[in-house]
Each structure stands twice: as structure tokens, then as C-alpha cells.
Amino acid sequence: MTIRVAVTVNGTEYVREVEPRLLLIHFIRDDLGLTGSHWGCDTSNCGSCVMWLDGRPVKSCTLLAAMADGRAVRTVEGLERNGKLDPVQQGFIECHGLQCGFCTSGMLMTARWLLDHHPDPDEAQIREVISGQVCRCTGYENIVRSVRWAAEHEGASRMAEDGPA
Amino acid sequence: MQVPSHVEYERAASLQHALSLLTRPDARAVAGGHSLIPMMKLRLAQPELLVDINGLTELSFIALDDGQLRIGALARHADLLDSAVAGRCYPIFHDAERVVADPIVRLWGTIGGSLCQADPSEDLSAAFAAARATAVIRGQDGERTVPVRQFHLGPYETVIGPGELLAEVRVPVLPATGSAYEKVSRRVGDWSIAAAGAVLRLGGAAERPVIVSAGIGLTAVGAEHFVAAEAEEFLRGRAADEESFAAAGAIAARGCHPAADQRGPEDYKRHLVAELTTRALRRAAARVRLDA
């Protein structure tokens, strides 16, 4: 009743035997122990579980681990590179973009993706792209500011995303 | 806790492979998974085999081809929203895609998945119905075409049979046509309380245009085949003006069968049908370029 999946997560390949029904979020959290991505709602409404699959954000509570076989996943644990925070991470610190921290990893992953495709987004673009992700603490204001901060501080250190776009 | 029950999983290596796997009566195709997997988590759907068709990239196209806009079933909502050619021919699709779920879901959810889920509240069914699109269905013996207006047999039910797959949707591109989609929901990302799509083909003089043909699609209000047929008929040959649009809206409102739920009472939904149909027609007409 299990199948073998090989998933590259944050640059490292993991091979596991899993039940085909296993949700991607549980694979990442329970099987690989990467608990930075969270589970929040079952119905793909809250976005706590957003990570990247092949370079695009996805609500990982609504995909199977099997569907990620042979693909590349990037999670919040893969944002920091060589001990240096990604600008979106720094932005969330600078602008108080988080309180309880539960939605944060999903917000960071979406923000990183936005900036990779729109390096200079305005407030409306930022609000639009995170509109499928719920934050119960910040009222979104400081998340918007955090992403803007990151946009303004990206500079030359922008990193290439992993996985094919 | 909401997790799917046991299921087998196969990845389709080719369209033929997918079709052969799908001959199993308890098999379901999965692409974006954003409709099917939530149903599986609630155990409302318990397929025994999932056929992952994400590898069939030959079905991901969006192209203008021989007077038709062709949209592959595996095109993602975001692809359609980003498609300049689709937006030019049929702005109704951009209007609708902007209000389908949310930007992250739209990156994975597919056009084919939406149509095949056949949710009465799903937005694209009405948009394609308004545009009189045709569904292209592949089976092991070849392909067949079914007008989108006959594609849905009822809630969560389509004409797709075992061993078949929706391959693409074709929409005729006609001159002097404008289109629009108007939706009201309780919140961004929520299903429609009601929505209306309109496709108008106009003729006559620019200062006094006449309706050559009209397509009106309705979402979430119990409209047969997602369309307001009587209102479409009414509009044919009439002046493209406020009076016609309002009258068509009223006809559309009379002809649908909305059910009260937490999104709103029946009278409100019926009112919305009139209001949104009128607005969609107005905006569709404004988008027509008669010189084109």
C-alpha cells in the first residue's frame, strides 16, 4: 500500500515510502520533520501550508506527496542561504509582519515568489497575491509593508529560485 | 482530522495511458486537485485510483487557432488569466478568472478540473456557456465534441464517461463581440452568491448598435445548463441599450431557480441575477469594437 517518492526539498533529495493518500503537508512535516510549514484549515482557504512546488506556491494541504514525486519543493527552511536571511524574512522582522507566526511561513513563500516575478510590486499587487492566505493577527498592514521593505532592499543579492519555473 | 481514505495512485505517462487507466470505473483523474482532494478529505469522494495527468503537458496550451480560442484542459487558471490572446478575444474569461478562488489556488487548479467538477457555483461553466464553447472529449476510440451547454448533466455530474478525459475547450472567435462577467460573493475567494456572464455580438451602426446574438451564463442560481436562454432569445435583434439589458436581466431572473442558503435568500439571489445580468450586458456591449 505504499509507493516510493523522491522529492527534492530545499535542494536535498529525500526518498521515502509513503501511502499514496499522504498529503504533501504531512509528508513535509511528519515524514521529513520540516515543521516550518503549518497546517491550518483542511479546505485550502487559509494558506498556512503554502510552499513551493517546482517554483510555484501551492497549498500543500491539497496536494498529495505522490504528486510531488520527482519535483522540487521549497519551504520556509529553504529561504535562508549561507546564513543570510532572505530579504522577505528580514522585511517581516523590520516591519513587524508577524505576531503569532503561524501564517508567516506561507506568507514568506508567497512574498518571495511575488518578488521574483514582480520586483517592485505596489500595495494593491501585494494585497492581491496574499488574498488567499489568512492572517488573524496583523490585519495585513504590516505584511504589506514587510513585502515592500523586501522589494526596496533586494539589490543584487537576489537569489535564484530552485526548481524549474 | 480530514485526510483521504486509501487510494491507489498512478501517474499517466501519456494521454493514451491516462485513458486506459481511466477505464476503471472507480478511477478519477487528478490535475490541480483543488476540487477533488478536498472532497476526498471529507470522504465525499472515495475513488480507488487516482490518475495523475499533470504530466500531459500537451493539454496545457492556450492558442488562437483557425478562428477558435482553444484552451487545453490542463491549462491552469493563472495561465488563462495571464493569456493576452484570451483576454483580447474573451475578456469574460479574465473577468471570471480574477474571481476564481485565490491567486495560489489559481496557479494549480485547471480549467478542465473546474468544468469537470461541475459545481453549480463554479464560475467558468457559466462563462464558457455564455461563450457557447465546445468541450472536446478524448476517449480510447478517438474524440467527440459536446457543447458546453450540454456538458453538465447536473450538480457534480458531466457527460464524461469511463475511459474518457476532457481534453480541451474551444470557443469560436467572432467579430464585433464583447463579453464580461459579474460576480458577487460574500468575500474575496468565496463562491458566488450569484454571477452572470454575457457575450454580445453587435451589428448595425456604431451610434445605434443592434444585438446580433447574445450569450448569457448564470452561476449558482439553478439556471438550466448555466444559461438564461429566454433572455438570450429576447435580446436577439434588439437595440443594445439600457432598456434591453434591464429587460433581459428581468427575464433571466424569472427563469432561474436559486435556492436559499447562507449566501443569501432566494429573493436576493433572483434580484442579483437581474442586476448582474444587466451589468454584464452593459459592460460586454461597451467592450465591443464595431470597427473590428
Add this chain to the structure above:
Amino acid sequence: MTGAGGPPTAEPGFGRRHRKEDQRFIRGRGLYVDDVRLPGMLYGAVLRSPYPHARIIAVDTIAAQAHPKVKAVITGETLAGLNLAWMPTLSGDTQAVLATDKVRFQGQEVAFVVAEDRYSARDALELIVVDYEPLPAVADARRALDPGAPLIRDDQPGRTTNHIFDWEAGDARRADEVFRDAEVTVAQDMLYPRVHPAPLETCGAVADFDRVAGKLTIWATTQAPHAHRTLYAMVTGVPEHKIRVISPDIGGGFGNKVPIYPGYVCAIAGSMITGQPVKWMEDRSENLMSTSFARDFHMRGELAASRDGRIRAVRVTVLADHGAFNGTAQPSKFPAGFFSVFTGSYDLEAAYCQVTGVYTNKAPGGVAYSCSFRITEAVYLVERMVDLLALELDLDPAELRLRNLLRPEQFPYTCQTGWVYDSGDYPRTLRLAMDLAGYEGLRKEQQAERERGHLMGIGVSFFTEAVGAGPRKHMDILGFGMADGVELRVHPTGTAVLRISVQTQGQGHETTFAQIVAEELGIPADDVEVVHGDTDQTPFGLGTYGSRSTPVSGAATAIVARKVRERARAVASAMLEVDPADLDWERGRWYVRGDPDQGRTIAEIALAAHSDLELPDGVEGQLDATCVYNPPNLTYPCGAYICVVDVDPGTGKVRVRRFIAVDDCGVRINPMIVEGQVHGGLADGIGMALMELIAFDGDGNCLGGSFMDYLLPTSLECPSWELGETVTPSPHHPIGAKGVGESATVGSPPAVVNAVIDALRPYGVRHADMPLTPAQVWRAIQGRPLRTDLAIGPE
């Protein structure tokens, strides 16, 4: 004024400062309950009732027990054998852990499966066969007391009705007199519907019972770890010193994580039975359908006033729906919470309220969602009533408020129901909000819009909060006085550890509490480690809810730091060989009066305190100190909010265009964090006013059981918040601070509703109940607003 705020300070003490806790969260290294993984850990899942009211005939677990990965199946009968089938609620009622006799709400806990993994636990639930005999349900609170209404709590001997309590406050006769001779009265029925705090992290626990040591360790989503420990001792019989409750990182609480839930007790029972750790996490539906809801107050408000706009009295009757068990979490002497502060921010001649609580076949709870113990309901009531009076008198609602707000010289002010407001300058706060909004200009714009047929609305609300429960003479929970302890240790090298009883759920305690110590001792905030959330590591206290952390534990922290400072003075006097009375304090340092070069820093003093230095009599060595703070009064933050909306009359759709919020919470320890909390509360207000709702159909089925039905506001419904502040320090708080965590959640819903009703004025609309969904707004325009607590159905 929108709170971008300027650069954070690096200085010790108060001011903008980046949060210490962010470093782990932005790396995905927080530790939430579901991140806890113990060797041999099993997973639990709860089987829940599909019926709102049914007798349990039989529970057959044979097939589930036979599942190869199932370790235990626990039923009410199993728990009855352990004397765990029922547990006390925070309101002195009892609640079934797993149902034995009947189920009393849809989603009630019936059985608990422990299995090797989550998925198998879920699978095994389907193998349990429960034979129910469905009973008629009470879903409509207004029918709960009807003769012949189904009796819900037949487990209580002698009970014949669904009545829980009657409670009153104020002076009925005096209020009646004022109403009798009032020139103008207005009255309105209004519902504050059932909503849910819905933190993004659901509730859960990992229970680990060590049979050898007899020690029970529970990682749990709790805002009150010490109170939970005591309750677990009472429920399970495990001695309290053998129980350790760890509240790790909490993914939002908002009151949802104050009570103890059956799932926690089941996890404990599961660990006791299997001898292995057991994890239980709710799914979202379980969270929304079974854990602490909020509000569900059916209110009738009345105002008496003079023709020239002087508000004289307020009278309220309330029907409070408490669900199937009375599980409200509030000070015990206050069965309707602090609702009696419904006199609001106005100087009145009389006030009276009467509250009746009833059981229904709905989930238990009632006090949650940042409500400050039902001040949310009180503020909504009075602020809607003031707007109705303004309509009646054809007065501007801001002007009417300015005429009636308490004046600064009236503080401390004892209101007609006995609350003693500590401080405030209400007119200044409201005028600042009006200035920030450009109020006059907005009214002119509204007039012009109306002439064009556009619906623009401007809503004003003014709130007074009463937070920081509380003086132990008046306030206790299950007999525990609401005082909190704190311990401060200063290490030999001058860095410090502060141990607090309150529990952050995102409020940033690790940062702000370090800042209080830094302010008082003059050492860098980074040199103060704040320990919380572990009952083995921290002193007793009642936890974080009701905006009480800063008013209670913040005060305790300032006082304990001052105790340390005084000890440091004694040590410094020995070091400098001068009399302690001859030492003066400047930030971080005691020095000899008149000779500022002769001084010792806290770090130097700390080292000396641990050394062989001969210390003066009465000084034991080291600087460590403890404190238990029993607040003399609550703190009374206030605020003035203005909301601007546009309404589409064709669809009923509301768009919030602007929201201006001026908060006065006294001294701000970290303005960045205060503003963040206000932002979050304002979003709550948008949510409650426009979309959040848990309704029930006539049979008692819950209609808000997922995030597809229970709608939370997104980034697109929220405008960019415009903040301002006034500062009137609390006179009785050691640093002049007041609580603020719930202010915006309390104050914002009436501003939004007042704005929408104001927009609908051309249609003669006086009132419509929340949530003001497009359907509700359109129906209000038609003169037929919906009743929102029940399902929308065919007419």
C-alpha cells in the same frame, strides 16, 4: 500617523524594538504543539456526534479495536470507569468529556481513538458504530425557555428547564424613573451573533504520562498553563506537583485557548491507558464546531435622552445563549462577564441591565474572541444605541458623542453600574480621530455622493475598555484570585532571566517584558531572557486573556525589577561604602549623590552580590526577587474609531474605504507591538461586522463549520489602517500602562456597522444585525433584514 513609526530604538527600555521571537518564526523554527514529536508518540482522533441532540443507545468499538494500528478506543464508559467522563467548566458547570448518556450539540465528543499514526486514527473513527436515538433540538435561544422545550441538561438532578441564570446590574427603579420622564427614548433589538476566535492554529495537546515517575507532562495550546495544571489535578487525580503543562509557541489564541477541552483530557487518558505519549490536534471543523465560540447575545437596548441630545439613561435586557454546557471563561462573580460596563463612555444618570442565560443544543463557550469578558457586546450595544439616538434627534453622531463623553476632570469616574474608570481624555481622543479622518470634509463628501445616488457611510464609535482582571477581592476564576506572579534573577555577569505566568500567543511578551525590565534596571533588553509557558519553570498566575498581561504581569514585572533595584542599592552602598540613602539612581547605575563619578552599574553590582563582598545586614546576597501582583483596579483604555464605507445599492456589497483608529492605552511599552495589535483587532471588526458567523439551522446543525463557511477577512477586505494615539497613563499602574490587546476587536465592529447603516440612511434603515453580508444589506434596503442566528431558508 499611520504608524510606520520611525526607526526602532536600540536603547534599553520602552520604544520601538524588533521582536526577539521573530528570529525563530521567520526561519520556520517555532515550536507549536503539532511540531512536538516524542519517541513512541501515538495519535488520537475524536469521534463526534452528527446529531445536535440524541440519546446514545450503544457505542460499538469492536471493529475499531481490531484495526491493526489502533492501540486504544476510549468511550464515555471507559472514562466513567476512570471517573473522567465529566469535567468542570470555568463557570462551575460540568461538561461531558466523552458523552455517556446523550449528545447535546453537533460535534460533541463521543469516542477517542489512539493509533500509531494520524491517518489510521481517522480511519478507525469510521469503524465505530454509534446507535443514536435522535431527540428534538433547541437551536433557537428565543425558544429555549418555551414551555415544553426539550430539556437539554437532564443530567442535572431536579432540573426542569433550560434556564441557567438571571443576573442584573445597575438600578432598575432609578432607570425606570429616568425613562418615564425622558423627552426622547429610542429602543432597538439587536443580535451580536455567534462568532468564533478561529486562531490559525487549532487546539491540540501532546500528553505524556510517565508511569514510573507518576508524572504527567502536557504540551498544549493553552493561554493559561497554570490554571490548566490545577484543573488537570482536579480532574485526573494526578497530584499537581506531578503535572507539568508546557504551552509552547501558540498560533493565536484570542480566547479560544483559555478553557480545557475534552480532547486534552482524552489525550491524557490515552497516554495513561497506553503508556505512550499521545498527540491530538483538532481539524478546522472540530475547532469551529466544538470549541469556545463567542457572543450569541440577543439584546434589547433603550436610551433615554433630552431633546437637546443629553443621554440620561440606558436600559438593556439580554438573552444569552450559552450552548449545551455553561463553559464561559470569565471571573466567577460575573456570569455575563463585564457586560455591565455597557454604560460606555458617557456620563449617565441611571443604568440597568438584566441578563438571562439559557442552554441550547449548540457548542459551549461564549466568552472568547478578544472580547474582554463581553465588553465587546456592551460597546456594540451602547454605540449602536447612540447612533440610533443621533438619527432620532437628527444630530451628527460624532457631535452627539462629544456632548455626552466623560470629561477629563471627572476621572476617576464611577459609572452607574459601579465600575471605576481610572483615566482618560475622551473628547481629545475623539477630536483627534475626527481630525485624522477629516471628518467635516467626509460629511460634505457624503452629502455630494448622496446627491449623485451613491451610498457612502461614515461610522463613529467610542469605546471604554475595562481590562487587567483583576483585584482578587472581586475577581476569581473557580476560586483562584486573578493575581499573577513573577520572578526576576540577575546573573553574576549582569544579564537577567524573567519568569512570568502569562502566556504569549503572538503578543510579543519575550520582547515587551524584557523592555520593562530594561526600563527599570537600565540593562539592555537583549540581556533579559523571558521564560514563559512552562509550569515547572514559572510562578503561578492565571494566564493571558482579557488584555491582562500588561496590566497585571507587566505591573508585577516593573515592581519586581524595582525590588531588584533596591537590593542593588544596598549592595552598591556596601561596595561604595556609603549609606544607601546617599545613593541616587540613573538608568542602569547607582551613584553617590553629589559625586556622580562614584557609582556602580547593575552588572558590577550583580557580580558583587554574588561575590565574597561583605553585605549589609538584611541583604542575603544576590539580587533575585519575586512578586505577586494583585491589581488595585482594572485599567480602562479607550479609543475613538471612524470607518468610511461605500455600499453598492444594486448588490448590497460593502467596501471599507478607510478606517481611522485612535487608541489610548496609557504608556506604550513598545509602540510597534501596540500598533500591530490594533491592526489585528481592526481586521477582526471588519470580519465580525461583515462576514463572520456561526449560524444554525432549525434542527441544530452548525452552518459555520469550515473556512468555506466561516469567512475570515483577507488582505483585500482590509483597508490600510490609519492610526493615532493619545496617552493618558493609568494612575494606579506602576508604569502607567493599560491593556490594549482587545481594544480594537471591541471597538471596531460598531464603527463598521454604524458606517453601513449611515450609508443606508436614504432608505430609512435604522438597524440590521451583523454580519452585514451583501444579502443582509440588500434586505435591509428592502426593509426586511434577516435574522442572522438561524439558517437563511425559504420564506
